[in-house]
Structure formats: structure tokens, C-alpha cells
Amino acid sequence: MEVSIEKTLGNFTLQSSFISGKGVLGILGSSGCGKSLTLKCIAGLYSPDKGAIKLNGKELFNSDSKVNVLPRRRNIGYVFQNYALFPHLTVYKNIAYGVQHLDNAKRHEKVLEMISKMQLNGHEKQFPSQLSGGQQQRVALARTLITEPELLLLDEPFSALDSHVKQILEKELLSIIKKNYHGIVLLVTHNIEEAYRLCDRILVFDKGTSVQIGEKEEIIRYPATVSAARITGCKNLFEVEVLGEEEGYIHIKAESFCLKAVKRKSELHTKMMAGIRAQDLRISSENKENPNTFECQVTDEIEGIFSTTVIVNCLGKNLQVEVPGSDLLLTHCKEQKQKLWLYIPEEKIFLMNVDQSHHGMTMPVVN
Numbered sequence: 001m002e003v004s005i006e007k008t009l010g011n012f013t014l015q016s017s018f019i020s021g022k023g024v025l026g027i028l029g030s031s032g033c034g035k036s037l038t039l040k041c042i043a044g045l046y047s048p049d050k051g052a053i054k055l056n057g058k059e060l061f062n063s064d065s066k067v068n069v070l071p072r073r074r075n076i077g078y079v080f081q082n083y084a085l086f087p088h089l090t091v092y093k094n095i096a097y098g099v100q101h102l103d104n105a106k107r108h109e110k111v112l113e114m115i116s117k118m119q120l121n122g123h124e125k126q127f128p129s130q131l132s133g134g135q136q137q138r139v140a141l142a143r144t145l146i147t148e149p150e151l152l153l154l155d156e157p158f159s160a161l162d163s164h165v166k167q168i169l170e171k172e173l174l175s176i177i178k179k180n181y182h183g184i185v186l187l188v189t190h191n192i193e194e195a196y197r198l199c200d201r202i203l204v205f206d207k208g209t210s211v212q213i214g215e216k217e218e219i220i221r222y223p224a225t226v227s228a229a230r231i232t233g234c235k236n237l238f239e240v241e242v243l244g245e246e247e248g249y250i251h252i253k254a255e256s257f258c259l260k261a262v263k264r265k266s267e268l269h270t271k272m273m274a275g276i277r278a279q280d281l282r283i284s285s286e287n288k289e290n291p292n293t294f295e296c297q298v299t300d301e302i303e304g305i306f307s308t309t310v311i312v313n314c315l316g317k318n319l320q321v322e323v324p325g326s327d328l329l330l331t332h333c334k335e336q337k338q339k340l341w342l343y344i345p346e347e348k349i350f351l352m353n354v355d356q357s358h359h360g361m362t363m364p365v366v367n
């Protein structure tokens with residue numbers, strides 16, 4: 001599908017442009033950045049001010065040629081955050097709702113098939129209020145998939161679930177979807193972990209604009225913009241001066257320290273932003289004399305369940321380092337007042353442009 005739209009609502013402007021093939025595309029961005037609005041425009045619940053939406057070669061919307069296909073004729077399935085089931089209808093009738101045009105025998109056959117695929121056998125006569133969150137979610141999905149949509153839109157379908165069952169249920173639901181549905185799936189989330197677990201590719205949104213699209217590993221490894229780096233959980237971002245390049249490496253200077261970084265294909269400017277993930281930094285009690293190794297002091301520690309975030313000061317700059325829950329080396333070094341060294345791996349540093357302004361309908365950076 002191809003989307004390239006603009007929509008202004010009050011003082012919010014959406015500029016959404018991307019291309020998606022089959023598989024699950026995660027739409028990732030912080031609250032209020034335009035993820036749901038993008039889905040609503042695709043589903044036809046809102047009309048963009050300008051642009052075009054194409055699905056499997058058919059134009060659903062085009063502001064130039066004044067095409068605007070009615071929502072019910074778009075053949076798009078939409079599962080909302082709260083499932084929106086009909087409370088007064090049984091599971092069976094909820095699922096049958098979208099295929100009332102079929103004759104009785106055909107409709108019954110399709111409903112039973114969907115009940116079996118969604119593992120809802122035995123719940124046919126129950127009402128939504130008698131089901132668990134996960135079961136309600138499967139009914140919502142069954143009610144959508146029975147209409148054989150060409151595109152499936154999932155808007156934070158896991159947000160109403162308890163966190164302890166969430167991971168199991170989301171995995172289960174995605175595997176049901178992948179087994180039974182072979183079209184395009186757009187899944188809205190503001191959680192990078194969820195996007196990483198469930199999606200094949202990720203589209204990143206920032207303040208109403210789609211800024212990057214690519215394979216999920218690529219998006220995590222090489223965010224193209226500062227906002228994509230932040231939303232994917234990068235804690236260390238700083239401005240650098242590019243000093244030069246040599247044999248596949250770039251030399252950069254960040255305030256008082258000079259670093260070496262592996263050169264990627266990105267275009268270089270004198271001033272850039274550099275990012276390094278807290279998980280990729282290493283603290284050691286020895287100076288192994290690698291490049292990018294600096295003496296550091298621990299200034300704070302934020303304890304998590306499985307890991308600790310250590311704030312280290314390195315040549316006057318604070319950096320966040322993630323270490324295992326009980327890092328004995330760190331405890332020992334602190335007790336013995338031993339020197340600590342921070343190593344910044346050359347291959348883990350990524351560079352981004354400083355200028356983050358988005359004007360006009362630009363396509364997001366494609367990895």
C-alpha cells in the first residue's frame with residue numbers, strides 16, 4: 001500500500017508518507033504523534049486535506065482526482081484499543097455481524113471456521129462481558145477477519161490487557177494472525193519492545209511526521225533521526241564535530257573527547273548528532289588501551305529488576321551505561337576506590353543529522 005497524506009486538525013498537522021508490503025508494519029511513536037489519525041485516514045473515518053492512499057493498486061483516496069472511497073467499501077479491517085464489541089450480542093452473533101449478506105448455511109460455515117481459527121470453541125453463546133480480555137480481543141479479530149479484509153489495522157490492541165498476560169497474549173494473537181491472514185497488517189504501538197517483538201518492519205513517527213521506515217533491526221541499530229533514536233530507547237545522544245575520515249572510520253569530537261566511529265553510508269556534515277545505546281557501552285577496571293576508552297566516575301545508579309543504569313561522568317560528560325543487575329566488578333571497584341574505564345565501541349556509534357525540521361511531504365528515511 002502507498003500512503004502520502006496531510007491532515008490538519010486544530011493546531012496539529014499530520015504528514016504521513018510510507019509504502020508497505022505484506023507482513024506486519026509497526027507504527028511507533030509517542031502519545032499524540034498521529035499514529036491513530038493515520039489509521040483513521042486510511043480506514044476513511046477522516047478525509048485527508050491532501051494526498052493519496054492506494055491499496056493493492058486501487059486508489060482509496062486522491063485529493064487531486066477527488067477520489068474518496070466510502071469506509072465500508074475500502075475492504076479494511078480495524079481492531080480498536082477497546083475492541084468495540086456489541087455487548088448485547090453473543091460471541092457467535094458478534095462474529096457473524098459482518099457477513100449478514102451471506103446465505104444462512106454459508107454464514108454459519110464461515111462463523112464456525114473463524115471460531116475454530118481464533119480458538120473460541122465453547123464460547124459461542126457467551127456475551128462479551130463474560131469473556132477475558134484476551135478472548136474479547138480474539139472475538140474482535142474474528143469479527144474483522146471474517147470479512148476477508150485486504151488490510152488489517154490494529155490500534156494498540158494490547159493496551160487493555162494486564163501486563164503479566166500481555167506478552168503471552170500478544171504473541172499468541174500475532175501467531176494466529178500470521179497463520180490465518182496473509183495481507184498487510186499495520187500495528188500501532190508506542191512501545192518499542194512490543195514493536196520489536198511483533199513486527200517485521202517499523203515506521204517511526206515524530207510530532208505528526210513519519211520520519212523513518214525499515215527492518216526492525218535496522219531501525220534499532222541505526223536510527224536515522226534523533227527522534228527515532230529517542231523513541232527506540234537510545235539514552236546517550238550528543239552533538240559532535242566531524243573531524244575527518246580514514247579507512248572506513250570517522251573521527252568525531254564531542255566537547256572534550258575525540259572518538260572513532262565506523263563509517264556507514266550516511267552523508268557527513270561538520271556538525272552532527274551521535275548516539276550510543278546504554279546497553280552498548282562497557283565499563284572495565286582495566287584500561288585495555290583501545291581507542292574510545294576513557295577514565296570515568298560513577299555519579300549515580302538507577303536500579304532496575306534485571307539491570308542497573310549507571311550514570312558515569314566521562315571528561316565532564318554524563319553518559320548512561322546499562323550493566324547486569326548485580327555487577328560485581330562495579331561494586332568491587334567502587335569499594336576499593338579503583339579506577340574505572342569506559343569503552344565506547346566504534347561500531348555501535350551512529351550519526352544523525354542535526355536538523356530535524358520537516359517541511360513538505362517528504363518520505364521517511366528508508367533503511
Ligand SMILES: Nc1ncnc2c1ncn2[C@@H]1O[C@H](COP(=O)(O)OP(=O)(O)OP(=O)(O)O)[C@@H](O)[C@H]1O
Binds near residue numbers: 032190
Ligand atoms: N478530532 C480531532 N480534533 C482535533 N484534534 C484531534 C482530533 N483527533 C486527533 N487530534 C489530535 O491529533 C493528534 C494525533 O492524535 P492521534 O490520536 O493520532 O495520536 P496517537 O499517536 O495515536 O496517540 P496515542 O498513542 O496517545 O493514541 C493529537 O494531538 C490529537 O490531539
